[in-house]
Amino acid sequence: MDVVILIGRILFSALFLFSGVGHLTQSKSMAQYAEGKGVPAAQLAVLASGVLVVVGGLSVLLGVWADLGSLLIVAFLVPTAAIMHGFWSESDPSTRQMEMIQFNKDLALAGAALMLFAFFAHTRDLGLTITGPLFTLN
Template identity: 65%
Template sequence: MDVLVLIGRVLFAALFLGSAFAHMTQSRAMAAYASSRGVLAPVPAVFGSGVLLLAGGLSVLLGIWPDLGALLLVVFLVPTALLMHGFWKETDAQARQMEMVQFQKDLALAGAALMLFGFIARTGSDLGLTVTGPLFDLR
C-alpha cells in the first residue's frame, strides 16, 4: 500500500507544483487576471498563493509533514474557488459554465486534500515512504 499512496501523492502534488511554477514565472499575467476578478493586492496575492502551492505540493510529494501540506493546499483552494471562480457573477452562459466547472474542480480538490490530511494524520508514521511522520495525530 505504501507504493500506491506514494504514486497518489506524486500525481496529486504534480498539479500543484506545476501551478506554483506558473505563479512564480508568470506572476505579472496572473496578477492582472486576479485584479480583473477583484482580488485586492493582486501581486502579493499571486506570490502568496504561489508559496502556498509550492510548500503544500512539496510537503505532500516529499512526505515532509504531508498532512500539513494537504492543509496548505486547502487554504489555497477554497479562497481561490470563491474569489477567482465566482460563476454566480457571470451573465454570459458559456462563461458561467466555465467558471462553475473551475469552482467545482477547486472544491473537489479541496475535498481530496482534506481526505489526504485525515488519512495521513490518522495513519501516522505507519504510512511509510515519507521523510517525516505527520504533524497532527488524529488517532
C-alpha cells in the same frame, strides 16, 4: 501499498507544483487576471499563493509533514474557488459554465486534500515519507 500511496502523492502534487511554479514565473499576467477579479494587492496575492501551493505540493510529494501540506493546499483552494471562480456573477452562459467547472474542480480537490490530511494525521505507518505527521487524529 506504500508504492501506491507514493504514486498517488506524486500525481496529486504535480498539479499544485506546476500551478505554483506558474504563479511564480508568470506573476504579472496572473496578477492582471486577479485584479480583474477584484483581488486586492494582486501581485502579492499571486506570489503568496504560488509559494503556498509549492510548499504544500512539495510537502505532500516528499512526505514532509504531508498533513500540514494538505491543509496548505486546502487553504489555497477554498478561497480561490470563491474569489476567482464566482460563476454566480457571470451573465454569459459559456463563461458561467466554465467558471462553474473551475469552482467545482477546486472544491473537489479541496475535499481530496482534506481526506489526505485525515489519512496522514490518522495513519501511523505512512511508509515512504521523510517525516511523520505534524497533527494527530484519533
